Amino acid sequence: MSTLPSTNPYEDPESARLYDAENSGREDVEFYRRLARKLRGTAARGADAPFTVLDIGCGTGVLCVDLAADGHRVLGVDPAGAMLEIARTRPGGERVTWILGSADAAPEAEADLAVMTGHAAQQIVPADAWHALLASAHRALRPGGVLAFESRDPRRRPWEHWTPESTRGDFPHPDGGVFTSWVELLAVDESGADGVVETHRGITEREGSARRSAEETLIFRPLEVLRADLEAAGFAVEQVHGDWSGGPVTDATAELILLGRRA
Ligand SMILES: C[S@@+](CC[C@H](N)C(=O)[O-])C[C@H]1O[C@@H](n2cnc3c(N)ncnc32)[C@H](O)[C@@H]1O
Structure with a gap:
């Protein structure tokens, strides 16, 4: 795969x-x-x-x-x-x-x-x-x-809970069957005056298909x-x-x- x-x-x-x-x-x-x-x-x-x-x-x-x-x-x-x-x-x-x-x-x-x-x-x-x-x-x-x-x-530091284990879930795929998704935290920058900036990778996997991943950066x-x-x-x-x-x-x-x- x-x-x-x-x-x-x-x-x-x-x-x-x-x-x-x-x-x-x-x-x-x-x-x-x-x-x-x-x-x-x-x-x-x-x-x-x-x-x-x-x-x-x-x-x-x-x-x-x-x-x-x-x-x-x-x-x-x-x-x-x-x-x-x-x-x-x-x-x-x-x-x-x-x-x-x-x-x-x-x-x-x-x-x-x-x-x-x-x-x-x-x-x-x-x-x-x-x-x-x-x-x-x-x-x-x-x-x-x-x-x-x-x-x-x-203040709740939600990114600390964004581990593969705690975010992993199975969901119905629009074409039938299920897909699995989870999140991997990549970076956290707490040095900015406007808030904490976090980057994570979202990964989806479905049997018989290529694994897909995309990075996203959020500010808190x-x-x-x-x-x-x-x-x-x-x-x-x-x-x-x-x-x-x-x-x-x-x-x-x-x-x-x-x-x-x-x-
Ligand atoms: C997490 S989704 C939320 C979608 C929807 N509002 C919801 O509640 O399900 C974030 C959306 O914001 C859009 N977005 C990103 N940057 C934007 C911008 N500068 N202006 C407007 N929308 C933006 C993305 O394309 C994406 O569709």
């Missing part, structure tokens, strides 16, 4: 096909659906304007189609064509406007809510790219619109950095939650879920 060279997991069609199987049973989708329903009642938009949600880094579009089924106008943007192809062809995908690109490709001042889910915010590692993304999200929102996203809390920004970055981009941070039931951030919670309002 050969090992394929590293690929960007979101650009590779075969890896993109496995994404939903590896990411089922999520709690975040219901959190963001509830948030959209709640904001829809209070959004300051014209009487005829639909409540519009922009999903930045929408991936395979799981949340987008649910939001569209809830009656919102939904724009899903993602720079990875392989992920967007799965999103487009998902049942209900015809109700969503799909845009190949990032937040800067979204129309100006149309969104009432912009979201970044599946820890997509942690993939934008260089500080200038992160600040540019927040500026684009701000531009895409109507005045009074809300940006909501989550990032893993670095502390809450104070996320707050300051949002404020610098023109958002008022209105809520911070530590879990998907909307509880506060504590020493025991794993997520930093932030809601910032465009002034």
Whole structure:
């Protein structure tokens, strides 16, 4: 069995096909659906304007189609064509406007809510790219619109648990049978002022096929950095939650879920 060279997991069609199987049973989708329903009642938009949600880094579009089924106008943007192809062809995908690109490709001042889910915010590692993304999200929102996203809390040091043994799992393959996946930690850099930067390799294996591997680098920004970055981009941070039931951030919670309002 050969090992394929590293690929960007979101650009590779075969890896993109496995994404939903590896990411089922999520709690975040219901959190963001509830948030959209709640904001829809209070959004300051014209009487005829639909409540519009922009999903930045929408991936395979799981949340987008649910939001569209809830009656919102939904724009899903993602720079990875392989992920967007799965999103487009998902049942209900015809109700969503799909845009190949990032937040800067979204129309100006149309969104009432912009979201970044599946820890997509942690993939934008260089500080200038992160600040540019927040500026684009701000531009895409109507005045009074809300940006909501989550990032893993670095105080919990989750990368220390990302060993092959603790991450190994079997999942149904879209073509039948199962595939196995696991993660190998490659590097951790704790020297940066903006947060801990971690690189890991995700590996998938299926009987009779070549083993596939792809490297991914994530940044774990502390809450104070996320707050300051949002404020610098023109958002008022209105809520911070530590879990998907909307509880506060504590020493025991794993997520930093932030809601910032465009002034
Ligand atoms: C972990 S996936 C999350 C996908 C989806 N939001 C979810 O919750 O399942 C991260 C996604 O972010 C996208 N992404 C990476 N860099 C991005 C950027 N600069 N702007 C927008 N999306 C980006 C990737 O292509 C990928 O589809």
